[in-house]
Amino acid sequence: MKTITHVIQDPMGLHARPAGLLAKAAAACEGCSFSLTFKEQTVDAKRIMGLMKLGAKQGDTLTITCAGENEDAAAASMESFLKDNL
């Protein structure tokens, strides 16, 4: 299990577009599960609707736990995805 954190830079927060892209990035790592925690709510990062429901805003910290096959590589690619898109 590997845990990463990310502070949201996008002024619109975790809105529809980054939520959709994030779910796609998570789904691309088929052997891994990603759970995303924000303010005591934990959702499956592969589910767009769960991500949008969090209402995470700019400056909020997201914690993502990645577990499964090649979890180190999956966590690293998730980390770079978040830097580039959120």
Place this chain on the structure above:
Amino acid sequence: MGIFDKLFHKPQSEHPVITAPVAGTAVALQEVNDPTFSQEILGKGIAIRPTGNQIVAPCDGKVDMMFDTGHAVSLISTNGMEILIHVGLETVQLKGKHYTTHAKTGDTVKQGQPLISFDREAIAAEGYDLITPIVLCNSDRFPILQAHLGAVSSGDPLLTIDA
């Protein structure tokens, strides 16, 4: 029709159907002037250029999230389809102005039940595009068999799902 057809090809009537949440003209999602929708980032779907003023439930299910601003609603159908209805583009910026909600997060709803009313003329007058994408966020699990394009009345079949 042979026995194998009967076994493997369900008649059209047995496939789940998502009905039109609002009257208008149904167009391909690619015609929506917002890449989040047109590039299918949220999933596959369809869009309606509304001529009506009310969004109704497109299937039986549960309101997964009613946005406080009333500009969008997501539902989970009884059989697990995750449907997002976004009333107009960039309309989050209206902060609820011109929208009235008739259901709340967690409510169980029946197909055709009112969810949101909106003042189409007022929203258009403020310069917003009212096109309303209807997206199946888990279309990987629920492939769309047929999209019914063209003029639709509220409650008409809109998407036939291969499930």
